Amino acid sequence: MHEASIAQSLLDVVIETAHKNSVKSVLSVEVNIGRLAAVEKNSLLFAFDALKEGTVAEKASLIINDIPIVGKCNACGLEDEYDNFVFSCHNCGSYDVTIISGEELNIKEIEVEDE
Numbered sequence: 001m002h003e004a005s006i007a008q009s010l011l012d013v014v015i016e017t018a019h020k021n022s023v024k025s026v027l028s029v030e031v032n033i034g035r036l037a038a039v040e041k042n043s044l045l046f047a048f049d050a051l052k053e054g055t056v057a058e059k060a061s062l063i064i065n066d067i068p069i070v071g072k073c074n075a076c077g078l079e080d081e082y083d084n085f086v087f088s089c090h091n092c093g094s095y096d097v098t099i100i101s102g103e104e105l106n107i108k109e110i111e112v113e114d115e
């Protein structure tokens with residue numbers, strides 16, 4: 001399952017970061033997930049909650065930021081959001097569109113409990 005392996009790699013980073021900084025408890029983990037990463041949010045939340053048990057992050061809630069797909073047209077220069085996977089410029093119709101955002105899958109912030 002795609003989402004379970006993503007949840008596991010997110011947790012690995014969180015746990016490693018927590019250990020490096022002698023953190024006792026992680027309160028929340030905020031992640032940026034682009035729409036092109038094709039992650040099913042509920043599955044990811046479910047997997048995260050199951051996998052966090054017994055770790056330093058067991059109290060942590062997972063906050064998912066949905067990052068829209070933004071492309072830049074190389075023909076006319078228009079930067080715009082794309083709701084589907086057809087990258088045809090909304091201005092000139094060119095298919096020569098470079099994706100600027102929407103592919104990311106990374107941790108933005110880890111909130112920890114103070115002493």
Ligand SMILES: [Zn+2]
Nearest residue numbers: 073076089092
């Ligand atoms: Zn264009």
